[in-house]
Amino acid sequence: MQSFTEENYLKIIYHLAENTNNVQTNAIAEQMQTKPASVTDMIKKLADKGFIDYVKYQGVTMTEKGRNAAIDIVRKHRLWEVFLVDKLNFKWDEVHDVAEELEHIKSTALIERLDEFLGFPKSDPHGDPIPDKNGRFAKTQFTKLIELKIGDSGTITGVSQHSSAFLKHLEKLGLTLGKQIQINDVTDFDGSVEILILDKQINISREVAKHILISSNGKN
Amino acid sequence: MQSFTEENYLKIIYHLAENTNNVQTNAIAEQMQTKPASVTDMIKKLADKGFIDYVKYQGVTMTEKGRNAAIDIVRKHRLWEVFLVDKLNFKWDEVHDVAEELEHIKSTALIERLDEFLGFPKSDPHGDPIPDKNGRFAKTQFTKLIELKIGDSGTITGVSQHSSAFLKHLEKLGLTLGKQIQINDVTDFDGSVEILILDKQINISREVAKHILISSNGKN
DNA sequence: TATTTTTTTTAGATTTACCTAAAAATTTAA
DNA sequence: TTAAATTTTTAGGTAAATCTAAAAAAAATA
Ligand SMILES: [Mn+2]
Ligand SMILES: [Mn+2]
Ligand SMILES: [Mn+2]
Ligand SMILES: [Mn+2]
Numbered sequence: 001m002q003s004f005t006e007e008n009y010l011k012i013i014y015h016l017a018e019n020t021n022n023v024q025t026n027a028i029a030e031q032m033q034t035k036p037a038s039v040t041d042m043i044k045k046l047a048d049k050g051f052i053d054y055v056k057y058q059g060v061t062m063t064e065k066g067r068n069a070a071i072d073i074v075r076k077h078r079l080w081e082v083f084l085v086d087k088l089n090f091k092w093d094e095v096h097d098v099a100e101e102l103e104h105i106k107s108t109a110l111i112e113r114l115d116e117f118l119g120f121p122k123s124d125p126h127g128d129p130i131p132d133k134n135g136r137f138a139k140t141q142f143t144k145l146i147e148l149k150i151g152d153s154g155t156i157t158g159v160s161q162h163s164s165a166f167l168k169h170l171e172k173l174g175l176t177l178g179k180q181i182q183i184n185d186v187t188d189f190d191g192s193v194e195i196l197i198l199d200k201q202i203n204i205s206r207e208v209a210k211h212i213l214i215s216s217n218g219k220n
Numbered sequence: 221m222q223s224f225t226e227e228n229y230l231k232i233i234y235h236l237a238e239n240t241n242n243v244q245t246n247a248i249a250e251q252m253q254t255k256p257a258s259v260t261d262m263i264k265k266l267a268d269k270g271f272i273d274y275v276k277y278q279g280v281t282m283t284e285k286g287r288n289a290a291i292d293i294v295r296k297h298r299l300w301e302v303f304l305v306d307k308l309n310f311k312w313d314e315v316h317d318v319a320e321e322l323e324h325i326k327s328t329a330l331i332e333r334l335d336e337f338l339g340f341p342k343s344d345p346h347g348d349p350i351p352d353k354n355g356r357f358a359k360t361q362f363t364k365l366i367e368l369k370i371g372d373s374g375t376i377t378g379v380s381q382h383s384s385a386f387l388k389h390l391e392k393l394g395l396t397l398g399k400q401i402q403i404n405d406v407t408d409f410d411g412s413v414e415i416l417i418l419d420k421q422i423n424i425s426r427e428v429a430k431h432i433l434i435s436s437n438g439k440n
Numbered sequence: 441t442a443t444t445t446t447t448t449t450t451a452g453a454t455t456t457a458c459c460t461a462a463a464a465a466t467t468t469a470a
Numbered sequence: 471t472t473a474a475a476t477t478t479t480t481a482g483g484t485a486a487a488t489c490t491a492a493a494a495a496a497a498a499t500a
Binding site: 024025026035037039040056 | 489
């Protein structure tokens with residue numbers, strides 16, 4: 001059984017490993033909000049315990065054991081987020097920090113019964129997939145809204161930024177999960193995007209468009 | 221905000237203070253499953269932070285601040301136990317250890333919404349009162365079953381021992397919360413108690429009888 | 441009251457997860 | 471392909487929560 005800190009490292013390394021082969025010390029330090037020297041200490045420990053493979057100066061990769069441990073934490077995090085939204089009426093921008101704490105509660109029975117209580121949900125309030133108890137989940141194919149061309153349309157199915165500020169902003173714009181959108185225009189001046197949602201045209205910045213994930217229903 | 225460890229000390233000191241004026245170092249050590257030397261270190265820290273009053277060699281007493289902090293943790297612990305039993309179908313002997321972890325989750329919003337979700341329960345699965353959000357709760361007047369006389373009757377409304385082994389044993393004997401019982405006889409030989417429950421006569425040991433709490437409906 | 445026993449505290453270490461500053465390795469650029 | 475910049479590691483230290491062994495205080499007993 002791992003400490004809270006070890007679990008947080010594992011989860012962060014797992015997420016970083018989704019985008020790169022060798023996860024770098026500095027990247028981990030940034031995510032953990034700590035110093036590279038501290039990361040070096042910790043990755044040595046995690047390597048000793050067999051959660052990651054580590055070659056000095058070459059960064060780390062996850063072992064099967066590490067990946068399983070990380071997926072288990074991700075599963076807990078996302079199930080708790082569903083609980084908070086579905087049962088306790090939290091908003092999608094209010095759940096992340098509490099789930100960061102709840103994900104460390106150690107009880108297999110608890111999480112399996114919670115899963116059942118929630119009706120075995122397949123995705124969390126931000127559209128992220130929830131691994132089942134064997135760690136399996138559908139790797140959904142998202143396109144970033146920013147990458148769509150004029151005329152393309154699709155459904156909002158996820159976000160790649162979970163900060164409360166960002167999610168509240170989306171909420172205000174009406175850009176919530178399941179909404180249909182269409183790209184009307186892209187402004188030359190600042191790259192901002194004109195989108196059509198429920199027959200209403202709105203303008204969103206590039207920064208916002210980068211973090212909205214679309215399951216496209218056919219390119220233009 | 222306190223650390224997990226500080227919260228555990230506060231809760232334990234609070235419970236010990238229910239039975240004695242000055243809580244002793246050794247008593248805390250026993251409950252915390254740690255050594256007296258460690259307790260001395262910690263009570264100095266808690267005293268510095270204003271949670272307890274501490275006079276060297278004289279033991280500790282809780283301050284108002286300490287009591288409030290402790291009651292808040294007790295409230296969380298008991299609400300989570302209700303959640304586990306009422307919503308996730310845990311048995312009353314399975315919830316304590318998980319609640320020991322859940323009680324440390326820091327979110328006022330979470331606990332208030334949980335309270336509401338559960339219908340503002342007044343007592344937990346073991347019959348212990350749940351403080352409201354202002355820390356108020358009814359100090360119920362219990363009698364230990366062992367103290368009743370032959371012919372006395374009453375309702376089981378609590379237990380003073382939360383171990384899984386004890387609670388499973390009670391369950392097997394049918395001695396659960398809300399059950400009506402009557403004292404039929406007390407055996408001279410070993411002090412065991414014959415009780416009548418649902419027209420069935422059973423025999424329970426002194427040790428068991430000590431930890432069953434009865435709200436008596438009239439002495440003999 | 442003097443002695444023994446018990447309780448509590450102090451002194452000095454250990455472990456975990458951090459830190460800063462400096463050295464070493466790697467990568468990028470000239 | 472050398473020099474500069476960046477990344478990573480090491481060395482040495484700190485704070486929290488623990489420990490053991492020994493000293494000090496308080497309580498119980500003779
Ligand atoms: Mn989250
Ligand atoms: Mn999420
Ligand atoms: Mn409990
Ligand atoms: Mn309880």
